[in-house]
Amino acid sequence: MDVADKKYFMKFNDAAGRKLRPLINDFEKDFPTATELEDSDNEILMLLAFYLWNLDKKTDVIKEKEAVPELYEPTVEEIERAILAYHVVFEKELTEKNFHEAVHYLSGILSGPNKKTPRVEYRRVPVAIFNTRGKRVYAPPAPEYVGALMSAVFNQITLLLKQDLSASEIFYHATLIHLKVIQIHPFTANNVKAAVLLEKWFLKEKLGNCFVKLPSEKYYFENKDRYNVNTLTGLSYETIDDERCLPFLLMLPESLKIREI
Numbered sequence: 001m002d003v004a005d006k007k008y009f010m011k012f013n014d015a016a017g018r019k020l021r022p023l024i025n026d027f028e029k030d031f032p033t034a035t036e037l038e039d040s041d042n043e044i045l046m047l048l049a050f051y052l053w054n055l056d057k058k059t060d061v062i063k064e065k066e067a068v069p070e071l072y073e074p075t076v077e078e079i080e081r082a083i084l085a086y087h088v089v090f091e092k093e094l095t096e097k098n099f100h101e102a103v104h105y106l107s108g109i110l111s112g113p114n115k116k117t118p119r120v121e122y123r124r125v126p127v128a129i130f131n132t133r134g135k136r137v138y139a140p141p142a143p144e145y146v147g148a149l150m151s152a153v154f155n156q157i158t159l160l161l162k163q164d165l166s167a168s169e170i171f172y173h174a175t176l177i178h179l180k181v182i183q184i185h186p187f188t189a190n191n192v193k194a195a196v197l198l199e200k201w202f203l204k205e206k207l208g209n210c211f212v213k214l215p216s217e218k219y220y221f222e223n224k225d226r227y228n229v230n231t232l233t234g235l236s237y238e239t240i241d242d243e244r245c246l247p248f249l250l251m252l253p254e255s256l257k258i259r260e261i
Contacts, residue, residue, distance in 0.1 A: 001176070001245070002152070002156050003156045003157065003160070003176040003177045003180050004156040004159060004173065008245060008246055009172050011170075011246055012171075012172045012246065012249050012250065013168045013172070014035070014122060015167075015246070016171070016250050016253045017172075019177060019253070020167050020171060020253055021167055024207070025110075027211075027214070028208070029212060031210040031213045031214075033210045035209070038091055041213065042083060044261055045082075045086045045213070046083060048213070049078075049079045049085070050074060050079065051217035051218045051221040052076055052196060053072060053074050053082065053193070054071060054074075054191075054216075054221050055072040055192045055227075056190060056191070056192040056193050057072045066076040072079070076205050079106045080191075082105070085102040085103070085105040085106050085193075086197075086212060088102040088105065089201045089204060089212055090204070091210045091211055093111060093156070094157060094198075094204075094205045095203045096150070099194075099198060100120055102197055103120045103190060103194050103197075104120045106190045106197075107120050107190055120187060121185045122143075122187065123146060123185075123187055124143050125188065126142060127185060127188065137235070138235060138236065139235065139237065140236075140237055141154065141184060141185075146186050146251050149184050150186050153177065153181070157177065159208070160173050160202075165206060170202070170206045170207060171203070172249060173202075175199065175205050175248065175252045176245075176249070177195075177202055178195045178252070179245060179248055181198055183233070183237055184230045184237070196216060196217055196243060199216070199252065200212060200214060214255055214256070215255055215258045216252055216255040218255070218258060219252075219258055220255075226247070226251065227251065229247075231248055233248075
């Protein structure tokens, strides 16, 4: 399914869309749009970076409803690199080139011969997703298809950015973008972080800079068991069942309800 596909929009809109506008209005009151990031904003980004790093850590599905995923303590350097990536999202337009720059900062390639070329190439090796017990749970597409698949994603994003979309449509397509990146798994590492940033970037382009501060990272982390299950819509890229996408699509709107990061 393409990220511009409307097939499941009505189901999404019936379940969450009609509640979005009041939630968006409340969020915008708490986090008004600004042209520059202030020191207080960097404090928010620091907290979001903590959850962003934790999202990419492998954990099994948590069976106890009260359980919280085990916390990973990012290093100071990791937090600083994530903040640099957030600044790219805030300051630059959403393009494939700029996306590579943001992922570059997440990847820690800040020194050496590549430091002047802020780009992380798409993977050139096959990968598989395993759970903590070593069982393979998902096989992304072969590396020779990744570049074309991601180019198609960005072509569709470009078209969406030109369209006049409702708030519900914006959230719907943002979540499809997130899910598609997870399914393609375009990099050898940092794919969850990349997917979260791209989802947030689309929201920012369509709704305003304040959405860089949307605490979706915190919501996904605190519901990591559901996140893991809901993003697993097939055992391989070729066997993805699009009918299973709705539970994941409905997660992002819930992050609007978070008032404390």
